[in-house]
Amino acid sequence: MKVLELKDVHKIYDKTEVEVHAVNGVSIDFIEGEFAAIVGPSGSGKTTLLNMIGGLDKPSTGVIFVDGKNLTKFKSSEIIDFRMRNIGFVFQSYNLIPVLTAKENVEFIMNLQKWPKKDRDRRTMELLEAVGLGDRGNSRPAQLSGGQQQRVAVARALATKPKFILADEPTANLDSASTYNLLDIMEKLNKEENITFIFSTHDARVVKKARRVITLEDGKVVSDITH
Amino acid sequence: MKNYRLAWRNLWRNRRRTMITAASIFFAVFFALVMRSLQLGTYDNLFKNIIETYSGYIQVQNENFWEDKIVDNVIGYSDELAQKIKSDENVIECIPRFESFALASSGSRTKGVLVMGIDPVKESLLSDVENKLVKYELTGEAIARLDKENIPESIKKNFSLFEGKSYATDGRILLDLGVKDRDSEMVLPLLRKHASVENGYIKQGEPGALVGDRLAKYLGLSRGDTIVLLGQGYHGTTAAGKFEIKGIVSLPAPDIESRIIYLPVDVCQDLYDTRGMLTSLALQVDDNDDKAIAETIERLDGDLEEPYRVLGWREMNETVVQQMEADDSGGMIMIGILYLVIAFGVFGTVLMMTAERRREFGVTISIGMQKTRMAMVMVYEMFYVGFIGIVLGVAVAVPIIIYGYYHPFSMSGEIAKMMEDYGFEPVMAFLWIDSYFIWQSVVVAIIVILSVIYPVRKIMKLKEVDALKA
Ligand SMILES: Nc1ncnc2c1ncn2[C@@H]1O[C@H](COP(=O)(O)OP(=O)(O)OP(=O)(O)O)[C@@H](O)[C@H]1O
Ligand SMILES: [Mg+2]
Numbered sequence: 001m002k003v004l005e006l007k008d009v010h011k012i013y014d015k016t017e018v019e020v021h022a023v024n025g026v027s028i029d030f031i032e033g034e035f036a037a038i039v040g041p042s043g044s045g046k047t048t049l050l051n052m053i054g055g056l057d058k059p060s061t062g063v064i065f066v067d068g069k070n071l072t073k074f075k076s077s078e079i080i081d082f083r084m085r086n087i088g089f090v091f092q093s094y095n096l097i098p099v100l101t102a103k104e105n106v107e108f109i110m111n112l113q114k115w116p117k118k119d120r121d122r123r124t125m126e127l128l129e130a131v132g133l134g135d136r137g138n139s140r141p142a143q144l145s146g147g148q149q150q151r152v153a154v155a156r157a158l159a160t161k162p163k164f165i166l167a168d169e170p171t172a173n174l175d176s177a178s179t180y181n182l183l184d185i186m187e188k189l190n191k192e193e194n195i196t197f198i199f200s201t202h203d204a205r206v207v208k209k210a211r212r213v214i215t216l217e218d219g220k221v222v223s224d225i226t227h
Numbered sequence: 228m229k230n231y232r233l234a235w236r237n238l239w240r241n242r243r244r245t246m247i248t249a250a251s252i253f254f255a256v257f258f259a260l261v262m263r264s265l266q267l268g269t270y271d272n273l274f275k276n277i278i279e280t281y282s283g284y285i286q287v288q289n290e291n292f293w294e295d296k297i298v299d300n301v302i303g304y305s306d307e308l309a310q311k312i313k314s315d316e317n318v319i320e321c322i323p324r325f326e327s328f329a330l331a332s333s334g335s336r337t338k339g340v341l342v343m344g345i346d347p348v349k350e351s352l353l354s355d356v357e358n359k360l361v362k363y364e365l366t367g368e369a370i371a372r373l374d375k376e377n378i379p380e381s382i383k384k385n386f387s388l389f390e391g392k393s394y395a396t397d398g399r400i401l402l403d404l405g406v407k408d409r410d411s412e413m414v415l416p417l418l419r420k421h422a423s424v425e426n427g428y429i430k431q432g433e434p435g436a437l438v439g440d441r442l443a444k445y446l447g448l449s450r451g452d453t454i455v456l457l458g459q460g461y462h463g464t465t466a467a468g469k470f471e472i473k474g475i476v477s478l479p480a481p482d483i484e485s486r487i488i489y490l491p492v493d494v495c496q497d498l499y500d501t502r503g504m505l506t507s508l509a510l511q512v513d514d515n516d517d518k519a520i521a522e523t524i525e526r527l528d529g530d531l532e533e534p535y536r537v538l539g540w541r542e543m544n545e546t547v548v549q550q551m552e553a554d555d556s557g558g559m560i561m562i563g564i565l566y567l568v569i570a571f572g573v574f575g576t577v578l579m580m581t582a583e584r585r586r587e588f589g590v591t592i593s594i595g596m597q598k599t600r601m602a603m604v605m606v607y608e609m610f611y612v613g614f615i616g617i618v619l620g621v622a623v624a625v626p627i628i629i630y631g632y633y634h635p636f637s638m639s640g641e642i643a644k645m646m647e648d649y650g651f652e653p654v655m656a657f658l659w660i661d662s663y664f665i666w667q668s669v670v671v672a673i674i675v676i677l678s679v680i681y682p683v684r685k686i687m688k689l690k691e692v693d694a695l696k697a
Contacts, residue, residue, distance in 0.1 A: 094587075097590075
């Protein structure tokens with residue numbers, strides 16, 4: 001089943017001195033359960049593309065369908081609501097709300113979705129166990145390492161079982177042990193929960209783990225390989 | 228997590244900044260309240276003194292007397308008139324007054340004075356002159372005698388500050404000397420022994436005068452001396468008389484004390500050749516708050532016809548009221564500046580708070596929190612800071628104001644002289660908790676509301692992509 005469909009998506013920055021064609025005619029689909037990496041040199045348009053897929057930014061032209069709905073047609077408050085219900089995010093760093101504990105951070109979206117407390121507690125425990133932080137639920141982000149914080153962020157993104165999870169260079173600030181650990185967890189959860197992961201990376205170690213690798217250059221897809 | 232709980236957590240992410248902001252609001256509220264209470268209390272005291280020693284709250288006069296204070300503009304007194312006025316629900320008694328000007332002289336000194344003919348008995352209902360007769364005087368000799376007594380040093384050192392001052396009540400002299408309640412039983416008998424002054428009172432039908440303490444000192448008069456009054460009587464006749472001074476009065480209104488002479492009203496009428504006539508009837512009222520007074524004046528105005536005019540205390544003390552209002556705006560400007568400084572401080576905090584959380588706003592909104600909700604969290608945060616500041620400010624100010632209300636403090640030296648020159652009794656009094664409390668809190672609430680506009684706008688206009696780059 002298709003969860004995400006991009007049709008001839010362009011993003012042009014024309015407010016700068018020279019016009020930048022950051023994303024230049026990308027058309028790709030993702031199906032349920034994929035574990036896909038978007039790679040490419042710096043400035044090739046990875047972040048721009050992920051932002052548009054996540055509804056954080058609008059394409060200059062082209063359309064994006066999530067679960068059959070056209071993302072580019074939403075109003076601002078509607079798109080926030082849509083993200084809350086359908087898309088999980090993991091950013092490069094400082095993902096967590098600093099005044100909330102790990103447990104409260106994982107619960108955050110469930111709270112926004114008004115889950116009953118009993119369900120929230122059960123799901124939060126299950127996820128914290130899954131990311132290996134079952135005993136750190138009451139720690140604040142500042143008390144966790146960078147890798148632990150990223151794992152909490154993954155747990156939060158997964159909590160309400162979104163259509164897919166977007167992660168823009170989730171391992172960029174991690175050492176190699178933490179990188180492998182995080183990737184293993186992502187991979188495991190991808191299989192267990194059958195949720196699509198789309199992440200961008202520079203890191204060859206990360207690329208190796210991906211089952212599908214999409215390569216961008218100058219805003220264009222130059223290869224799209226599924227292993 | 229509910230918005231208000233998230234806001235509470237956010238408040239303590241930078242504990243020191245939150246405390247500083249709340250503390251600055253606290254200080255503003257506290258100072259504004261205490262300053263206001265002191266200022267309003269001092270005005271209140273001033274008016275009470277003037278009203279109670281001189282004008283009363285309401286007077287009925289000849290319609291021309293106020294503009295032209297000559298003895299030709301008098302009213303005839305009749306029981307019928309008094310009855311009519313007394314029938315008003317708020318009027319208890321009509322007190323006859325005959326007010327005029329004269330030149331008073333004694334030896335080589337002469338001064339223009341206010342001659343006030345009073346009913347020595349009825350006047351006790353209003354200005355109670357009998358109880359304002361000087362009881363104590365801190366003369367040089369009295370102080371020398373007191374110094375030999377076993378009195379605490381802290382009290383003794385105050386004697387010289389108030390040398391030469393006269394007092395009509397125990398309370399006032401104890402206040403000036405800074406005598407604590409527990410010491411008063413020991414000090415009072417000594418004051419009576421060494422500093423007391425004997426005074427007589429005046430009686431209807433018997434020539435005799437009471438003189439204000441300051442006036443007596445200016446003219447070099449004391450009890451038993453004779454004073455000569457010279458003025459203009461009814462229809463241009465000459466009013467002249469010689470009166471024995473029966474007593475010296477000390478009034479809490481320095482300006483009046485320095486120019487007043489009381490005579491029995493019938494003696495005064497004889498002097499001015501206006502038998503059976505009065506310049507005014509001062510009314511003793513039941514309810515003296517502004518609204519009740521205004522309503523009473525309106526009713527009486529409707530009831531009384533032609534030659535009469537009803538005046539309220541504000542009208543009768545116009546200059547003092549205006550002077551007070553000018554002084555009051557000065558105080559308001561001070562408080563305004565204080566609040567302005569605080570407002571900038573609060574805004575600075577808000578600015579920092581917003582700037583350093585930009586990325587966090589970006590993340591939170593990206594993962595699905597509505598901007599309106601995020602803004603609500605900010606509103607709660609500022610509300611908490613403001614609330615803590617206001618509550619603390621009120622909580623600390625209230626006991627001080629209540630204490631000050633029951634324990635006014637007296638001024639001495641230069642400040643006292645300055646206050647007296649302005650017509651104030653040199654006593655700092657606090658006003659009881661009143662609507663000014665609400666106003667201070669409203670102002671702070673407005674500051675907080677205004678300062679929250681900025682972060683709310685920032686959040687509402689936030690672009691997720693830009694915020695995430697921060
Ligand atoms: N707001 C913007 N205004 C103008 N140009 C922009 C803006 N954002 C990105 N660009 C340009 O768009 C192009 C793509 O940027 P993008 O951030 O998507 O690259 P990237 O592949 O994520 O790079 P990196 O690997 O360094 O993160 C770059 O040339 C960049 O300079
Ligand atoms: Mg990037």
